[in-house]
Amino acid sequence: MRIGLLGTGPWARAAYAPALARHTALRFAGVWGRRPEAARELAGRYDVPAYDDVDALLADVDAVAVALPPSVQAELAVRAARAGRHLLLDKPLAVSVAEGRAVVAAAERAGVASVVFFTARFQKEPEAWIEEQAAVAGWFTARAQWLGAVFTSDSPFAASPWRREKGALWDVGPHALSVLLPVLGDVRQVPAAAHGPADTVHLVLDHATGASSTVTLSLTAPPAAAGADVELRGEAGTAQLPGSSEGAVPALARAADALLTAVRTGRPHACDASFGLRVTEILSAAQARLSDSGE
Template identity: 50%
Template sequence: MRFGLFGTGPWAHMAHAPALAAHKDVEFVGVWGRNEAKAAELAGEYGAAAYSDVDALIADVDAIAVALPPDVQAPIALSAARAGRHLLLDKPVAFTVAEADAIAAAVAERDLASVVFFTRRFVPQLADFLARAGESGGWVEARVDHVGTIFDPGNPFGASAWRRESGGLWDVGPHAVALVMPLLGPVVEVTAMAGPHDMSHVLLRHQGGGISTLTLSVDVPPAAAREEAVFAGESGVITVPTLPWDPVAALGVALDQLVAAADGGPAPALDVRLGAHITAVLAAAAESIRTGRAVRVSAPGFPLG
């Protein structure tokens, strides 16, 4: 599968480019970036071509991988889907429900394969944990604390303008929502409040009646940082295990799924339909923070992974 990479920032260097170059079923064709010099530098590292035009790179490939801010990713993804290209997108798919839904609709209309890279959901240990927990069933509650800082010295994501502006709700929030839905189901109602230090407190009501509580931030004092996820229900209380951090290996799994789906295999569980639902959940949380009211979310009419 011929791939074009859109983006030249830290995530493109840390995950996308090495994973594309290493995958046995991928031909890494080219790189486009908002900075042409950085695109040329990254492309040169992997023997790919640098492109100055979005549409030209889309025209030359079978699929695109995107490592760009959501508001830049969304129009590129929509153009690529309308051109019949498969999609490997970063999270969140978009900042607006309308854009995310348009991408999902274009993918469905053209029977394309898609994956949204919720990083740890592609770690085999987490997939096995969720599968075992799903077999036991009876889960009615979850709590996810995803609280840290990206603004400490040396953190490559601290210079990200969109993360600074949108905060933990949109940066780590997609990972938290993607984690709780396999066991509790899609979200139908959201209530949220914002506190100091970019702290978002989000309460989700799931379709089956379960409730999850998310605490999210990317800008807390280091002593307040923590990352933990717990499920509770008829089978007791379980804690999500500590997982290895290897984004290149995780992206390799995502590529496996995308290539298989494009070849007629099953649709990946973490596709753009799920990505669009998560965008709707996060947009509802942002609305609830602004208005002080609970916000309803339409549950999708398909299974969520």
């Protein structure tokens, strides 16, 4: 399958481009970016064409991988779907429900497959743990902490305008939800939300299974305090999300595998654009709760 990359930033360079180039069932077919010089530089590393016109790239591929800010991603995903191109997208799918719905509607109308890259859902140990815990009945509550040091370290993502604007809720919130939802069920409501230090937010979630969860999200944690932790408690006792033995590139390769399988079988993956939309809806509800609280 010929796949083009939209985006040239740190995430595109560190994860997407190497994952696409190494995948044996994909042909990395080109790069487009909002900065043509960056697209030429990245494309040159992998000896693939750089495109100044996104529609020209869409005409030459079967699928696109998108490593762009969510609002830019949503617009281009709609455009790619309308051109009949399958979609390998990043989280969050969008930062507004309307944008997310537009992506889902375009993919459904065009009959194209989609996969949204929620990292933990494609890493071996976390993925296996999520599947195992989803089969266990009687979970009572969960605690999730996703604490990043993006704005308190030399992270290459610290200069990201959309992360500066939207903060941890929208950047690492999707990660936490991608783990909690398949285990505890959909979120019926967000009963409480409050701000912590800097961009830190605290959420209380009410799940369809009757369980509740608390979620703490931050991109401004002290580097020594950064990390991700999910703990479940219920009738079976306790369970903790394991760490991963691998980085983003192998996980992205599995996301590409999932897209290829969805294309071949016609069966949607659990992390398709519809799931990405649901995550956007929950995050939007949390954002509204934060606004309602007056904080």
